[in-house]
Amino acid sequence: EVQLLESGGGFVQPGGSLRLSCAASGFAFRSYLMSWVRQAPGKGLEWVSSITGSGYNTYYADSMKGQFTISRDNSKNTVYLQMNSLRAEDTAVYYCAKSQSRWHGNSEVYWIEPWGQGALVTVSS
Amino acid sequence: SNVLTQPASVSVAPGQTARITCEGNNIGINSVHWYQQKPGQAPVLVVYDNSDRPSGIPERISGSNSGNTATLTISTVEAGDEADYYCQVWDSSNFHYVFGTGTKVTVL
Numbered sequence: 001e002v003q004l005l006e007s008g009g010g011f012v013q014p015g016g017s018l019r020l021s022c023a024a025s026g027f028a029f030r031s032y033l034m035s036w037v038r039q040a041p042g043k044g045l046e047w048v049s050s051i052t053g054s055g056y057n058t059y060y061a062d063s064m065k066g067q068f069t070i071s072r073d074n075s076k077n078t079v080y081l082q083m084n085s086l087r088a089e090d091t092a093v094y095y096c097a098k099s100q101s102r103w104h105g106n107s108e109v110y111w112i113e114p115w116g117q118g119a120l121v122t123v124s125s
Numbered sequence: 126s127n128v129l130t131q132p133a134s135v136s137v138a139p140g141q142t143a144r145i146t147c148e149g150n151n152i153g154i155n156s157v158h159w160y161q162q163k164p165g166q167a168p169v170l171v172v173y174d175n176s177d178r179p180s181g182i183p184e185r186i187s188g189s190n191s192g193n194t195a196t197l198t199i200s201t202v203e204a205g206d207e208a209d210y211y212c213q214v215w216d217s218s219n220f221h222y223v224f225g226t227g228t229k230v231t232v233l
Binding site for chain 1: 220
């Protein structure tokens with residue numbers, strides 16, 4: 001059974017930092033694109049960042065470039081999200097996500113299955 | 126850029142059919158995926174690649190995609206179908222997920 005277990009969420013003051021971890025099990029971790037998706041209270045889903053299986057390539061939402069850093073340790077089956085200079089608007093549940101893919105025409109497309117249970121990050125003074 | 130628009134809410138009586146739309150420019154050429162999210166829970170995949178269902182998802186949940194609209198159809202709606210639903214496509218040019226605005230389904 002595939003499992004994604006986030007940790008590291010909590011309360012932080014504006015300007016502070018936090019590192020989320022996601023421990024994965026039940027699949028060949030190094031073979032999969034992993035991502036973080038967040039959801040602010042009462043709002044929709046917002047993609048944050050993705051990292052390829054090797055860890056060589058990382059991708060970020062424009063609004064989070066330079067503020068967040070995604071990484072992974074394939075020896076520990078864990079993906080991380082380092083969040084710096086946090087602001088109140090970064091308050092959200094952060095979900096770890098395992099990607100599935102299929103070729104659609106001449107391009108590979110991705111979807112998420114499964115999602116982790118989420119880690120709540122609250123930024124407030 | 127990919128902008129996916131969903132109705133904010135859909136209301137349906139038990140036993141009836143709910144249709145949730147996801148509108149985007151030429152979305153019909155994309156592969157669309159759908160998630161169900163119940164209050165306080167993580168999203169769950171219910172349809173992938175326009176119309177395929179993961180194991181464990183009932184046949185009364187189905188998807189279609191054509192032109193500028195993708196549709197998630199829930200037949201014979203039950204109280205347990207009450208949830209938020211999100212469509213999603215993959216932006217291969219920028220290598221990122223794009224989510225729809227989300228639809229709250231209320232079972233009357």
